[in-house]
Amino acid sequence: MEILQIVGVGIVATVLIVLLRQSNRSEYALLVSLVTGIIIFTLILNKLKYVVEVLNQLVRSTGVEFAYFTTILKIIGIAYIVEFGAQISRDAGENAIASKIELGGKVIMMVLALPILLALMDLVVKILP
Amino acid sequence: MNIDLIFKIASIGILLGILHIVLDKAGKEEFAHIVNLVGVIIVFTVVIGLISKLFNSIKTIFQLY
Numbered sequence: 001m002e003i004l005q006i007v008g009v010g011i012v013a014t015v016l017i018v019l020l021r022q023s024n025r026s027e028y029a030l031l032v033s034l035v036t037g038i039i040i041f042t043l044i045l046n047k048l049k050y051v052v053e054v055l056n057q058l059v060r061s062t063g064v065e066f067a068y069f070t071t072i073l074k075i076i077g078i079a080y081i082v083e084f085g086a087q088i089s090r091d092a093g094e095n096a097i098a099s100k101i102e103l104g105g106k107v108i109m110m111v112l113a114l115p116i117l118l119a120l121m122d123l124v125v126k127i128l129p
Numbered sequence: 130m131n132i133d134l135i136f137k138i139a140s141i142g143i144l145l146g147i148l149h150i151v152l153d154k155a156g157k158e159e160f161a162h163i164v165n166l167v168g169v170i171i172v173f174t175v176v177i178g179l180i181s182k183l184f185n186s187i188k189t190i191f192q193l194y
Binding site: 027039 | 132134135136138139141146172173176179180182184186188191192
């Protein structure tokens with residue numbers, strides 16, 4: 001079961017990080033937490049790929065405009081990367097950098113979502129008498 | 130994914146910490162700092178390789194081209 005591996009890796013890494021921080025080696029603690037995040041993500045990689053494929057087929061079968069779904073997928077990916085980077089820098093105590101990363105992520109997501117917003121506006125205008 | 134990478138990085142950190150203290154006691158402070166810097170650089174290059182692999186896999190999954 002993957003979940004046991006994930007929890008095990010998380011707890012072991014946390015103990016190691018506390019040990020490293022205690023012997024004032026906090027740069028290595030940050031690197032260990034970064035590597036742990038990456039390892040846990042690669043553990044769930046296949047499951048995530050499976051979910052995305054099923055969603056793909058679902059959207060394709062319902063005949064909804066496929067571009068919207070790829071945009072949603074992109075936004076989810078961006079959200080994950082932004083959260084990953086912001087959390088790492090927040091752990092290291094750099095809240096300013098974390099909020100800058102989140103600001104950049106929000107702007108990029110907004111840019112991606114604009115076409116859908118415009119399409120919605122056209123639809124609404126068409127419906128109104 | 131190689132979970133033992135976590136143990137490698139942690140052990141490098143601890144060993145360099147001890148080496149730092151030993152070198153300090155031996156009176157070679159600047160040498161201790163250099164050793165510490167080299168250690169961080171080596172581990173960081175390994176971690177950057179991992180990060181680029183992670184970002185590539187995210188790009189393929191979420192079609193973020």
